[in-house]
Amino acid sequence: MHILKTRITELFGIDHPIIQGGMIWCAGWELATAVSNAGGLGLIGAGSMRADTLKIHIDKARKATTKPFGVNIPLIYPHADDIIDLVIREQIGIVFTSAGNPKKWTARLKSEGMTVAHVVSSTAFARKCEEAGVDAVVAEGFEAGGHNGIDETTTLALIPEVRKAISLPLIAAGGIGSGEAIVAALALGADGVQLGSRFAASEESSAHINFKNAILKAGEGDTKLMMKELIPVRLLKNPFFWTVDTAEKEGATPEDLSDILGRGRARIGMFEGQLDEGELEIGQISSAIRKIQTVSEIFSELQNEIHSAHLRMADLYKHE
Numbered sequence: 001m002h003i004l005k006t007r008i009t010e011l012f013g014i015d016h017p018i019i020q021g022g023m024i025w026c027a028g029w030e031l032a033t034a035v036s037n038a039g040g041l042g043l044i045g046a047g048s049m050r051a052d053t054l055k056i057h058i059d060k061a062r063k064a065t066t067k068p069f070g071v072n073i074p075l076i077y078p079h080a081d082d083i084i085d086l087v088i089r090e091q092i093g094i095v096f097t098s099a100g101n102p103k104k105w106t107a108r109l110k111s112e113g114m115t116v117a118h119v120v121s122s123t124a125f126a127r128k129c130e131e132a133g134v135d136a137v138v139a140e141g142f143e144a145g146g147h148n149g150i151d152e153t154t155t156l157a158l159i160p161e162v163r164k165a166i167s168l169p170l171i172a173a174g175g176i177g178s179g180e181a182i183v184a185a186l187a188l189g190a191d192g193v194q195l196g197s198r199f200a201a202s203e204e205s206s207a208h209i210n211f212k213n214a215i216l217k218a219g220e221g222d223t224k225l226m227m228k229e230l231i232p233v234r235l236l237k238n239p240f241f242w243t244v245d246t247a248e249k250e251g252a253t254p255e256d257l258s259d260i261l262g263r264g265r266a267r268i269g270m271f272e273g274q275l276d277e278g279e280l281e282i283g284q285i286s287s288a289i290r291k292i293q294t295v296s297e298i299f300s301e302l303q304n305e306i307h308s309a310h311l312r313m314a315d316l317y318k319h320e
Contacts, residue, residue, distance in 0.1 A: 023281070029057040117137065117171065137166060171193060218287050227257050
């Protein structure tokens with residue numbers, strides 16, 4: 001197997017510079033440990049968990065792997081403080097934060113000996129991460145699923161600019177689902193990549209099989225960034241999507257959108273499999289995912305694609 005050594009593999013003590021996104025309702029202990037056991041960095045997605053549920057996932061993860069794994073914490077959720085307290089008590093070595101100000105928790109987490117990464121969607125926020133003292137930055141392009149930045153900056157445009165703006169280890173995210181895309185991200189200046197949608201459709205993902213099958217059926221253009229006036233989120237087109245789309249075209253206010261969203265909308269769609277009424281968060285790369293695979297199979301395929309991409313580039317140079 002071909003191994004890529006970067007600042008990200010060194011920072012997290014992993015074999016491959018591949019991070020699994022901490023996707024709500026998809027990234028439980030089983031997915032996180034499968035990714036870690038394959039040589040990447042698995043993340044338990046705490047955004048869909050209360051502290052007591054996260055504790056169960058952490059305990060199971062520690063029994064399932066001896067490799068590094070972490071917890072992803074979206075700071076926007078009301079129970080984020082409880083989650084922070086738990087990861088400190090549990091002495092989780094790696095924490096990824098997102099959807100909030102990195103200055104709020106980074107100093108405390110690092111004082112507890114943790115390695116901290118923060119997810120951003122712009123160069124300006126990447127600079128704020130460096131000022132806050134994080135250890136790595138995830139720069140996520142507009143193609144990504146789930147909660148996203150309001151500016152429609154693609155990964156291809158974002159990564160080179162963030163690379164010039166900060167000196168920290170950089171992880172590229174958004175629209176990355178193949179070995180070729182990993183090579184491209186590294187060529188743009190990233191030290192590693194974060195994959196979400198590809199792992200959401202894996203065997204070990206905790207997503208409902210109905211949602212996984214919906215991902216496999218997605219075509220080009222079947223996702224769109226919605227609810228920019230509330231919380232931008234990329235959704236798969238379904239009846240709920242079209243309800244939101246109609247409301248936005250009719251001038252819905254943030255309060256109107258909040259009423260439409262209600263409570264537990266992502267849970268019933270992604271975890272319970274109610275595809276008509278649920279909020280289905282997934283990235284643009286879903287149109288390229290055509291089969292449910294184990295994490296081990298995904299890593300094997302990615303490694304083969306990385307090797308093939310390197311050979312193609314080497315062949316191009318031979319013909320100069």
